[in-house]
Amino acid sequence: MTERRHDREFVRTFFTSPTAVEGEDDSAKMLRRAADLRGLEAPDVWVPDNEDATAPSMREEGAENVAEVVADSGADFPGEIHPRVVWHRDDPAARYRGFQQMLTVADPDRGAVDHIDGFVIPEVGDIDDWKKADEALTLVETEHGLDRGSLAMSVIVESGEAELAMRHLREEVGKPTNSLERLFLLVDGEVDYTKDMRATTPTGELPPWPELRHNTSRGASAAGLIAVDGPYDDIRDVEGYRERMEANRAKGMTGIWSLTPGQVVEANTAPLPPETGRWLLSAGDRRVELDDRDGAWAYDGDRLSLDETGDDYRLRVGGDERRLDAEQLREELLGLVEYVPSMSDVVDSMEEFEAARESGTGAIAIERAATLRLDGVDVEISSDRMWDEATYQAAMTPIRLFQDVYDHRPDQREELEERYGEDVVERATTVG
Structure with missing residues (x-):
């Protein structure tokens, strides 16, 4: 198995929230609510979303909000924090705006960067575009006196180009000419992927794209990264969400996008071994x-x-x-x-x-x-x-997941002990 490059070996939940809400007295109210989440309602990765979840007219204010809220609350947030900025493989102006957003959020004078683990880059293209995003992060680190590679980079796979680019990661990561070892998550974005592929269905629903999820999981495994599935839009269909996660886990993809705290709870608990046989x-x-x-x-x-x-x-x-x-x-x-x-x-x-x-x-x-x-x-x-x-090694995977959660999410330990019992938890943390 390829060595993991980050502290987290598993990510169950990727939770996005708008960075600025128009027409509100406090445009950052959704950020503040997300920053207060704890226990099973708190995601492994929180993504203040300054792209699709935030109106274009509010994104400059959104970047300011991220810096303010993370500076105030980031130290106590139990998961990792990876803001999503704008980017596009075919639009230099969008890439520049994303660079400016990263500069704002990572400015040490604003106090947020100590709690920021990295950035999420959407709409990437071929491997050269991934390198452009990496270079933008390197420039942000240089501008603010941060160590090179200290900010992780996650990408959203939303095009055929990006899907094919995953094949090149093993040979590109670690080259002295880039810092792609900063890569953390590979996240599927099925909506834009469907648009890029010009795919249609009779009902207008998204195709299931099992091939994309398989390819993303394979690309992550080969490069020592973590694969995350895209959003499940029908937030009331809890059973469908569970079935999607079960199918994903059979592909080696533990993580999934969560749109609500309720989905976060489902996605945080579903991969864990059952309480009873x-x-x-x-x-x-x-x-x-x-x-x-x-x-x-x-x-x-x-x-x-x-x-x-x-x-x-x-x-x-x-x-x-x-x-x-x-x-x-x-x-x-x-x-x-x-x-x-x-x-x-x-x-x-x-x-x-x-x-x-x-x-x-x-x-x-x-x-x-x-x-x-x-x-x-x-x-x-x-x-x-x-x-x-x-x-034995195959059976170790769910135990490693449990151990990873236990180590990195102490805010969930009490709930884990209630779920399994203290004796089982103690044995599960030491076995292997």
Whole structure:
């Protein structure tokens, strides 16, 4: 795995807020609200957004607001702070305005730069444009007497050019002719990407762009960076937001854009290992979660049925019906169920493997057993999963995420202990 270049190994939440609201007595009120967020409502990365979220006529005032609010409240904000400035690959004037905004926010006399971790650059193009943004940041650092590379740079991938540019990062990062090692986040911007690709759908909704999310995750992995998905605009569709995050995590993309504190809470908690384990059953064309009832995992739906007929059983899944003996039934059900381990389960398995490894054993079998209850019929199932070093390292990813959160977000520790219990939290912080 490529070495990470920043303190954070994972970013779950990328939360934007307008820098200046027109027609308000206090144009910085949204910034002040965001700066006061704490615990699970506070993002890992807060992005005072002086581009799309702020009207063009308010952006000069917005840069002033960022400097003022971050100077006042930045020291106490529990996440990182990365303001977004204007930029465009095809517009020198936009790039110059972005440079001026960075100069304003990073001016040491304004008191904010000590709490600013970097800047977010939108609308980048090919790799030469990324270098222009890097050079602008270097000039800001030089102008204000800051160490070269002290300001991180995150980019929003909003064009085909930017998507292709990610292929060049491994060879470009670290060259003495640039400071691209300052790169931190690669963030998808599906709205402008759709516009750049001239893509359409019958309903006018955005295409899902799974390829873009895969490519961004791959580009981040190859260059030691962190990938973040773009905004999920339907803020009331909590289940859809969760499904999007689950699909992203299967691509290695933990982080997602959050538009509201409610989305921040969802995105902060969704990647963490579950509090309790659960069994899932493939019933017809659906996968459903079984209910934990009196020591058995029960299914009461109509997509699957089970009848006990003397010495054998009749199992119906969808339109397929089979007559099975007890052993065949157990094997059939093992193919239909999956177990989602809890944090405690994962820690138990890792500790068991670590103990075996210490004693010189390279692989062990870990048993998982349960009682399934289908149409009132109880069936005992069990399976063994082989754990070796590769399995152990794969299981370490959610634990590393937890450890990263625990180390960098002490404001969330109390909520983590409430979620898992003190004993599990203590073991999870030391395992590995």
